[in-house]
Amino acid sequence: MLKLQNVNKTFFPNSVNERVALSNIDLELGNGDFVTVIGSNGAGKSTVLNTIAGKVSPDTGIVDIAGRNVTRMKDYKRATYVGRVFQDPMAGTAPDLTIEQNMALAERRGMRRGLASGITKAKRTRFADELQVLELGLENRLSAKVGLLSGGQRQALSLLMATFSQPKILLLDEHTAALDPERARLVTDLTEKVVAEQELTTLMVTHNMGQALEVGNRLIMMHEGRIILDVSGTEKSSMTVEDLLAQFTNIKNATVSDRTLLQ
Numbered sequence: 323m324l325k326l327q328n329v330n331k332t333f334f335p336n337s338v339n340e341r342v343a344l345s346n347i348d349l350e351l352g353n354g355d356f357v358t359v360i361g362s363n364g365a366g367k368s369t370v371l372n373t374i375a376g377k378v379s380p381d382t383g384i385v386d387i388a389g390r391n392v393t394r395m396k397d398y399k400r401a402t403y404v405g406r407v408f409q410d411p412m413a414g415t416a417p418d419l420t421i422e423q424n425m426a427l428a429e430r431r432g433m434r435r436g437l438a439s440g441i442t443k444a445k446r447t448r449f450a451d452e453l454q455v456l457e458l459g460l461e462n463r464l465s466a467k468v469g470l471l472s473g474g475q476r477q478a479l480s481l482l483m484a485t486f487s488q489p490k491i492l493l494l495d496e497h498t499a500a501l502d503p504e505r506a507r508l509v510t511d512l513t514e515k516v517v518a519e520q521e522l523t524t525l526m527v528t529h530n531m532g533q534a535l536e537v538g539n540r541l542i543m544m545h546e547g548r549i550i551l552d553v554s555g556t557e558k559s560s561m562t563v564e565d566l567l568a569q570f571t572n573i574k575n576a577t578v579s580d581r582t583l584l585q
């Protein structure tokens with residue numbers, strides 16, 4: 323469903339600000355794979371997501387979504403294939419528009435302009451049905467401005483909207499990080515439910531190692547632009563947070579000793 327082949331990205335090459343963000347990334351996700359992505363700051367996690375979404379154009383390599391080479395396809399054209407939820411609850415929704423207006427926009431994602439139709443009664447009923455799944459009572463607040471919702475409610479709505487047009491790939495960029503533990507739990511549970519129901523192929527970046535182990539069927543760890551750990555199935559489910567921390571420590575030590583060797 324998703325294939326990254328030998329993807330490289332360096333920001334500001336050949337300058338003092340040069341940053342190697344992605345280095346020979348090869349990654350293949352099957353239909354319905356739910357992959358959690360961890361790694362230290364600057365490891366390249368967001369750049370992987372941005373490359374898939376088309377926000378970042380790779381220097382070399384191929385991005386293939388559902389058998390289509392989208393490497394040079396603009397982000398707005400890819401929007402039909404890719405749903406995304408960001409860390410900031412304010413990012414995925416328009417605060418001055420109502421819940422139903424936001425949902426109508428999400429529904430039209432990736433469509434050509436000029437095909438707009440009003441929010442019909444049938445549509446309203448469908449939106450209400452969709453919202454009921456969240457169990458937050460939002461189905462009774464269709465005409466409320468989204469700016470009035472709490473962060474957790476907005477993230478739940480963002481998630482629903484991101485999956486509305488049944489994308490091929492769902493990208494979650496630390497989408498529970500800004501929420502309090504209770505709301506983070508709610509949005510995590512909801513994520514698992516929506517992903518399972520729609521069999522969505524999903525990449526979820528998180529700094530929460532417990533969450534990375536608990537959620538999904540596969541986990542990758544990134545470091546300095548590379549994928550340095552890729553576990554799934556029982557190997558993943560038998561891992562503990564301590565195991566992951568030990569991996570981090572090993573890498574950091576290895577990196578330090580590599581540098582020492584190179585000096």
Ligand SMILES: Nc1ncnc2c1ncn2[C@@H]1O[C@H](COP(=O)(O)OP(=O)(O)OP(=O)(O)O)[C@@H](O)[C@H]1O
Nearest residue numbers: 333341342343361362363364365366367368369370
């Ligand atoms: N638009 C950009 N312009 C310049 N450098 C960038 C840009 N985006 C990312 N980088 C650099 O690329 C590297 C990888 O960044 P990225 O944001 O992908 O890391 P990350 O793993 O998501 O980190 P974090 O956990 O801190 O969000 C870093 O060195 C970063 O400074």
